[in-house]
Amino acid sequence: MSPPPSHGVDLVVRPTHRRAGEVHVIVGPMFAGKTTALLRRVMAEADTGRSVAIIKSSRDNRYATDAVVTHDGTKFPCWPLSDLLSFKHKFGADAYQKLDVIGIDEAQFFGDLYDFCCEAADLDGKTVVVAGLDGDYLRRSFGSVLNVIPLADTVTKLTARCEVCGNRAFFTLRKTGETQTELIGGANVYMPVCRQHYTNGQGVSVTKEATRIAFETHVVQNDLVLETAAAIV
Numbered sequence: 342m343s344p345p346p347s348h349g350v351d352l353v354v355r356p357t358h359r360r361a362g363e364v365h366v367i368v369g370p371m372f373a374g375k376t377t378a379l380l381r382r383v384m385a386e387a388d389t390g391r392s393v394a395i396i397k398s399s400r401d402n403r404y405a406t407d408a409v410v411t412h413d414g415t416k417f418p419c420w421p422l423s424d425l426l427s428f429k430h431k432f433g434a435d436a437y438q439k440l441d442v443i444g445i446d447e448a449q450f451f452g453d454l455y456d457f458c459c460e461a462a463d464l465d466g467k468t469v470v471v472a473g474l475d476g477d478y479l480r481r482s483f484g485s486v487l488n489v490i491p492l493a494d495t496v497t498k499l500t501a502r503c504e505v506c507g508n509r510a511f512f513t514l515r516k517t518g519e520t521q522t523e524l525i526g527g528a529n530v531y532m533p534v535c536r537q538h539y540t541n542g543q544g545v546s547v548t549k550e551a552t553r554i555a556f557e558t559h560v561v562q563n564d565l566v567l568e569t570a571a572a573i574v
């Protein structure tokens with residue numbers, strides 16, 4: 342029997358894969374063990390004979406450029422990339438076809454996370470394990486991490502220990518006054534905190550910010566007063 346006419350639609354024939362794809366998402370604040378969980382998951386897949394690769398954002402060069410490294414020093418070689426959709430080409434089409442599992446660390450830094458997960462899991466039959474921050478230091482949605490939840494088979498939110506009181510920490514507090522969303526750093530810049538100490542900690546920053554604004558306004562006002570006074574004299 343001949344295949345049905347395509348009516349002008351290009352039919353892309355993809356190789357049938359042994360298994361259906363999967364997407365697993367691991368989120369949480371910094372120091373919650375996201376990278377540890379990602380490595381554990383990917384290594385467990387490798388132990389069953391599946392072929393694995395890990396990608397991390399090339400922006401995060403804190404501990405190594407070509408390895409995923411946890412805060413307590415466990416390492417695994419990885420592909421440092423600025424975007425995900427170039428992975429297939431860089432990895433090589435043949436090697437990609439044989440690949441079963443793709444781990445993605447620092448997922449908040451990849452703008453093409455959603456498209457990559459769709460293609461890798463839905464079309465190419467890969468198991469994709471995504472680890473990243475769900476929220477930034479202001480507890481706003483970070484990058485595209487939350488966008489892939491509707492694509493996921495499983496979602497795991499991990500917690501850390503609050504550095505102030507030792508209770509469960511859900512949030513990441515920035516200890517410095519920098520206000521840009523992306524700021525690479527570790528324990529020198531960030532700490533995991535519970536709700537109470539996030540609110541208190543933000544209170545400190547908010548107070549600092551209010552003081553700064555008040556100070557600047559005061560300086561501007563003083564300058565205006567001085568200028569006005571100069572104009573009068």
Ligand SMILES: Nc1ncnc2c1ncn2[C@@H]1O[C@H](COP(=O)(O)OP(=O)(O)O)[C@@H](O)[C@H]1O
Pocket residue numbers: 369370371372373374375376377378410411412413501502504528532533
């Ligand atoms: N406040 C902290 N400062 C530095 N290291 C920490 C802190 N809290 C926990 N850790 C260590 O970090 C490990 C988790 O590291 P990692 O898996 O890289 O976390 P994540 O990827 O979520 O940031 C913990 O097992 C612990 O040893």
Ligand SMILES: Cc1cn([C@H]2C[C@H](O)[C@@H](COP(=O)(O)O)O2)c(=O)[nH]c1=O
Pocket residue numbers: 370371372375376401403447473474476477478479513522523524525526527531
């Ligand atoms: C909260 C927050 C974090 N970052 C950066 C800091 C680190 O380089 C990574 C997170 O690493 P981890 O593996 O989860 O420890 O993200 C940022 O740029 N902006 C933020 O608000």
